[in-house]
Amino acid sequence: MSWKLFNLLLEASLMTIFVSTVSILIGLFLAILLSAANLSGIRPLQWFAKFFISFFRGTPLLVQLLLLYNLLPVVGIQIPSLVTAIIGLSICTAAYQAENLRGGFEGVPTGLVESADMAGFSPVQTFFHIRVPIALRLTLPALINEAILILKASSLVSVVGLIELTRMAQNLVASTFMPLEIYASAGLIYLVINLVVATAGRQLERRLPGVGGK
Amino acid sequence: MSDNAISVQHLVKRFGTTTVLDDISLEIPRGQVSCLIGPSGSGKSTLLRCMAFLEEATDGSIFIEGAPLGFVYDGAGKRQRQSATELRKVRSQIGMVFQQFNLWPHMTALGNVSAALRRVRKMGKAEAEEKAMVQLRKVGLENRAGHYPSQLSGGQQQRVAIARSLALEPKIMLFDEPTSALDPELTGEVLNVMRSLAAEGMTMVVVTHEIGFAATVGNQISFLDHGKLLFTDAPSKAFAKPRHPRLEQFLDTYLDRGASTLV
Ligand SMILES: Nc1ncnc2c1ncn2[C@@H]1O[C@H](COP(=O)(O)OP(=O)(O)OP(=O)(O)O)[C@@H](O)[C@H]1O
Numbered sequence: 001m002s003w004k005l006f007n008l009l010l011e012a013s014l015m016t017i018f019v020s021t022v023s024i025l026i027g028l029f030l031a032i033l034l035s036a037a038n039l040s041g042i043r044p045l046q047w048f049a050k051f052f053i054s055f056f057r058g059t060p061l062l063v064q065l066l067l068l069y070n071l072l073p074v075v076g077i078q079i080p081s082l083v084t085a086i087i088g089l090s091i092c093t094a095a096y097q098a099e100n101l102r103g104g105f106e107g108v109p110t111g112l113v114e115s116a117d118m119a120g121f122s123p124v125q126t127f128f129h130i131r132v133p134i135a136l137r138l139t140l141p142a143l144i145n146e147a148i149l150i151l152k153a154s155s156l157v158s159v160v161g162l163i164e165l166t167r168m169a170q171n172l173v174a175s176t177f178m179p180l181e182i183y184a185s186a187g188l189i190y191l192v193i194n195l196v197v198a199t200a201g202r203q204l205e206r207r208l209p210g211v212g213g214k
Numbered sequence: 215m216s217d218n219a220i221s222v223q224h225l226v227k228r229f230g231t232t233t234v235l236d237d238i239s240l241e242i243p244r245g246q247v248s249c250l251i252g253p254s255g256s257g258k259s260t261l262l263r264c265m266a267f268l269e270e271a272t273d274g275s276i277f278i279e280g281a282p283l284g285f286v287y288d289g290a291g292k293r294q295r296q297s298a299t300e301l302r303k304v305r306s307q308i309g310m311v312f313q314q315f316n317l318w319p320h321m322t323a324l325g326n327v328s329a330a331l332r333r334v335r336k337m338g339k340a341e342a343e344e345k346a347m348v349q350l351r352k353v354g355l356e357n358r359a360g361h362y363p364s365q366l367s368g369g370q371q372q373r374v375a376i377a378r379s380l381a382l383e384p385k386i387m388l389f390d391e392p393t394s395a396l397d398p399e400l401t402g403e404v405l406n407v408m409r410s411l412a413a414e415g416m417t418m419v420v421v422t423h424e425i426g427f428a429a430t431v432g433n434q435i436s437f438l439d440h441g442k443l444l445f446t447d448a449p450s451k452a453f454a455k456p457r458h459p460r461l462e463q464f465l466d467t468y469l470d471r472g473a474s475t476l477v
């Protein structure tokens with residue numbers, strides 16, 4: 001296999017990294033909002049969060065992406081496939097991350113919230129300054145795990161027309177008839193990316209002050 | 215209204231069907247140290263937590279510097295929850311120190327002490343940290359400002375927790391067994407900070423098993439047993455013989471456990 005082909009795969013992997021990173025971050029933001037809804041004590045918000053989480057965890061990502069891809073034009077929304085892919089991935093990972101965070105929020109010691117109450121923090125301040133940072137620290141391993149899953153699941157976004165690593169590999173196979181070399185190379189690139197993420201995650205876990213770290 | 219910092223009137227607290235506080239009335243005079251003692255499970259923590267509205271009483275009322283805490287009674291004598299703003303205002307006069315310190319683990323000592331100054335009192339970072347440093351110096355920890363709680367000993371953590379409360383300039387400080395989670399050799403440094411606070415005239419309510427501290431620093435001793443307040447007296451009277459039979463019994467078991475400090 002030529003360097004030219006490998007370079008094409010590497011370039012496409014940048015798209016994979018970009019789509020996954022943006023989706024994980026948006027998903028994290030949405031997951032924090034879903035957790036806020038869950039903790040708000042406001043019934044309709046809690047129902048919405050519950051429904052959202054069970055719907056997007058209970059249906060396959062591929063089906064969600066296909067649905068989104070076919071639904072948007074019907075309702076008259078024309079957006080680039082990149083945006084469609086990010087929306088699809090973000091919403092799906094938001095549901096999983098919200099579920100991960102739930103354990104983290106439950107693990108925030110009551111005493112820490114009580115000392116925030118005594119210090120005069122409003123519930124919103126307590127949420128953002130105390131609960132969220134602690135819940136994130138407690139669930140960091142699960143978050144890293146989810147990032148790796150999303151990096152791999154991003155191979156599915158080719159169905160909305162985005163050319164990322166897997167789709168590029170398929171295209172190259174179609175024109176060169178070298179499936180073994182090309183798919184093995186693609187697999188290797190995924191592996192390297194995920195090893196980097198896992199290592200960086202472990203470093204972060206060790207260095208982060210507070211729960212766990214020093 | 216009375217001249218007292220805290221007034222507890224006919225307080226009742228039930229958890230389900232068990233009565234944990236049974237018709238407690240107690241006055242905490244301004245500028246004095248009141249110690250709550252009693253056997254385990256007698257309701258000391260619950261009473262102290264009610265004084266901060268961390269626990270909602272089932273009945274009765276509590277006044278902080280004359281203002282109702284947590285509940286207000288309307289014209290028809292019906293009890294209603296105070297608004298969140300009002301509660302925060304009354305609570306701002308109270309500082310609370312917990313047995314487990316409850317420092318925020320993701321903030322440094324300085325971060326813990328300055329957080330509320332910034333978020334609640336809306337001070338700039340520099341001003342808040344300057345004020346926080348004053349408090350850390352007061353508890354002897356200015357050289358630990360950049361340390362995270364996990365990098366501090368228990369005694370140091372508890373002193374940071376005291377500094378965190380003091381930074382908000384409360385009129386009353388509540389302590390729930392502030393030295394119980396500490397190794398014996400670390401209790402002294404915390405008790406010393408509390409002694410100097412008392413000497414400055416801070417109104418303090420201290421739940422403690424440190425009978426020596428209660429006897430020497432306390433201005434009044436309240437003895438709780440099975441949710442009932444058996445008596446409130448000056449230590450010279452409370453600990454003088456003949457003692458209340460339940461207190462006598464309590465002190466006996468206390469000695470049996472190998473306590474070294476006693477009157
Ligand atoms: N949240 C709760 N739900 C039910 N029962 C409770 C709760 N909190 C406290 N209790 C009960 O109330 C009683 C008084 O508890 P409290 O913690 O006030 O005692 P204490 O005097 O502080 O004891 P200790 O010296 O062990 O700290 C105990 O019997 C306890 O089991």
Ligand SMILES: [Mg+2]
Binds near residue numbers: 259260391
């Ligand atoms: Mg207690």
